[in-house]
């Protein structure tokens with residue numbers, strides 16, 4: 450990534466030029482502003498990912514580099530993988546308290562902080578990457594997300610999308626709803642709640658622990674992301690059947706979480722850079738997954754003889770019914786979740802009416 454590309458995109462070159470001119474010619478007060486604008490900020494970014502992990506960890510690295518490049522080094526960002534500064538699931542608290550100024554993670558990990566947080570990562574049978582992006586950037590959802598994180602002194606920004614995930618790795622075939630009963634599966638967020646309602650036992654654990662847990666039989670099944678990430682983890686070595694589609698994560702939106710005090714210390718142009726770098730990182734991650742997943746799937750099928758399985762239609766139907774039940778129940782007990790979910794559902798229904806005759810109809814013509 451070349452710094453020039455970012456600067457050109459932003460028009461930040463013009464800002465830098467005018468500040469430089471100002472330092473020589475402007476009155477004292479304006480020069481003071483220019484000098485404050487050139488202050489440097491050495492930030493830390495905590496993440497919920499293993500170091501340099503394809504897509505997710507590299508997505509965090511991309512964001513850090515983008516902020517440094519776009520700010521011409523005025524903001525430096527040191528990235529910490531899960532466990533390097535704080536454990537994966539303490540990233541939110543670390544950013545909230547200012548131990549780190551930035552975090553890169555997925556909002557469903559923070560359901561213990563606010564149930565509504567989950568709606569900004571993945572909703573079972575919910576919106577895909579294109580639809581989530583539209584909801585956040587042009588569907589008025591950003592204000593709701595800010596409201597959810599406001600009590601925690603955190604400002605959110607979208608920072609990645611995985612696209613539709615895989616259903617996961619199972620060590621027995623899923624031929625009916627009954628096969629979900631007693632199933633101990635690593636599956637986070639709302640999808641985990643749905644599995645629980647179907648009689649299974651959801652387990653939440655960071656990615657770094659998945660391989661060993663499945664290998665030792667501590668869990669019977671796991672989902673992670675998709676071929677690109679799952680191949681990198683070697684999950685084909687410990688899981689027998691690879692199921693699709695990822696009904697529980699039709700897209701997972703990743704987040705950049707920003708400590709509000711640290712953000713407020715930045716001059717306007719650097720605040721803009723942090724947010725625009727996140728936008729760039731979000732788009733880049735979806736492109737990376739789209740470009741790499743199909744190559745990894747080919748490798749899994751052809752070199753590792755992975756057995757692909759579709760979930761049976763009646764299993765998906767049951768999971769869809771349970772998902773609606775659970776979402777309605779959480780909404781009944783949590784005012785903020787109810788408000789955000791209503792907004793989410795209305796947007797999804799409206800955008801689906803359009804996508805039925807555009808995206809879906811088009812895909813059918815390409816088979």
Ligand code: CA
Pocket residue numbers: 614672673674698
């Ligand atoms: Ca996942």
